[in-house]
Amino acid sequence: xxxxxxxxxxxxxxxxxxxxxxxxxxxxxxxxxxxxxxxxxxxxxxxxxxxxxxxxxxxxxxxxxxxxxxxxxxxxxxxxxxxxxxxxxxxxxxxxxxxxxxxxxxxxxxxxxxxxxxxxxxxxxxxxxxxxxxxxxxxxxxxxxxxxxxxxxxxxxxxxxxxxxxxxxxxxxxxxxxxxxxxxxxxxxxxxxxxxxxxxxxxxxxxxxxxxxxxxxxxxxxxxxxxxxxxxxxxxxxxxxxxxxxxxxxxx
Numbered sequence: 247x248x249x250x251x252x253x254x255x256x257x258x259x260x261x262x263x264x265x266x267x268x269x270x271x272x273x274x275x276x277x278x279x280x281x282x283x284x285x286x287x288x289x290x291x292x293x294x295x296x297x298x299x300x301x302x303x304x305x306x307x308x309x310x311x312x313x314x315x316x317x318x319x320x321x322x323x324x325x326x327x328x329x330x331x332x333x334x335x336x337x338x339x340x341x342x343x344x345x346x347x348x349x350x351x352x353x354x355x356x357x358x359x360x361x362x363x364x365x366x367x368x369x370x371x372x373x374x375x376x377x378x379x380x381x382x383x384x385x386x387x388x389x390x391x392x393x394x395x396x397x398x399x400x401x402x403x404x405x406x407x408x409x410x411x412x413x414x415x416x417x418x419x420x421x422x423x424x425x426x427x428x429x430x431x432x433x434x435x436x437x438x439x440x441x442x443x444x445x446x447x448x449x450x451x452x453x454x455x456x457x458x459x460x461x462x463x464x465x466x467x468x469x470x471x472x473x474x475x476x477x478x479x480x481x482x483x484x485x486x487x488x489x490x491x492x493x494x495x496x497x498x
Contacts, residue, residue: 250443254336254349254363254419258315261297262289268354271299271313274346277380277420278387281350290314294324296331301341311347311421312339329369330399335436337368338421340379346420353411355443360408361391361417363439367401369432377401379435382420385409391417395424396435408444417441 257269263286264270272283284299290312291297298314316322319333331337338347353359367377376399383392383405394403411417421435 250355252351252441253334254351254437254439255315255317255334257349258297258317258336261299261315262286262291264289264299268352270350270352272348272350273301273311273341274348274418274420276344277346277382277422278384278418279346281348281387281418284313294331295322296337298337301345307342310339310341311345313337313347313349314339327370328372329434331368331434331436332366332438335366335438338419338435338437340421340423340433340435342423344423346422348421349419349437349439351417351419351441353413353415353417353441356412357410357446358408358444359411360406360442360444361439362404362406362442363419363437364402364404365394365396365421366403366436366438367396367399368434368436370399372432374432377433377435378424379433380422380424381435382418382422383407384418384420385411386415387418397424405439 252268254269257264257266257271260266264284270283272281274281284301288300288303289298290300293312293314296314296316298312300309300312302309314337316331316333316335316337321333322331324330336349338349340347361383365381369377378397379395381394381396381403382390384390391407391409392405396403419437419439421437423433
């Protein structure tokens with residue numbers, strides 16, 4: 247995995263301290279509300295065999311939200327198959343009173359970023375309905391990048407966006423108990439996500455082609471930038487650059 251590719255499970259390496267440099271886990275009372283980082287005192291060593299963080303040590307159901315980490319490559323089939331967590335997935339369970347489970351990313355670099363992944367319903371109908379949650383990706387808490395409902399076990403909602411981030415910006419992946427739904431029973435929702443800093447192609451100083459064009463062009467995995475008085479041409483001199491600061495997503 248390249249140092250400029252960040253995975254939502256990177257922060258699991260810092261369990262039980264929840265102090266990873268790029269990813270932390272917590273909750274908000276409302277969508278985009280004030281973020282509470284889960285504390286080490288509330289780490290769980292064996293939430294259905296997974297390391298996890300919870301909102302508090304209060305009695306059920308007040309200890310929700312919970313975020314649990316399946317860091318293996320194996321499918322975990324739990325409670326006689328009632329809920330199933332694929333490998334390399336974060337299990338996110340919202341609170342019973344409407345608070346959101348949130349995985350938060352801190353951008354270490356400035357530049358265009360490709361954010362992709364999916365939310366997945368994990369629970370089957372049992373004594374209560376199957377997964378039915380509202381899921382979101384938000385930039386700096388207020389800028390909505392993705393909003394959907396996940397209704398039913400194995401229902402997938404994928405996201406794939408390119409956004410300009412500045413160093414220190416946040417990206418939140420949030421799961422709530424669903425508009426119009428009651429409580430958080432059966433609301434385990436999986437998250438797999440990566441954030442990739444995209445390469446930038448710039449025309450080398452002192453070698454501008456003659457034509458005058460300005461703008462920004464994007465493709466799925468590359469971004470080309472140019473400025474007035476510069477244009478792409480066969481005779482131009484070009485250079486690839488990555489806007490990397492010191493460190494990487496694996497640094498803690």
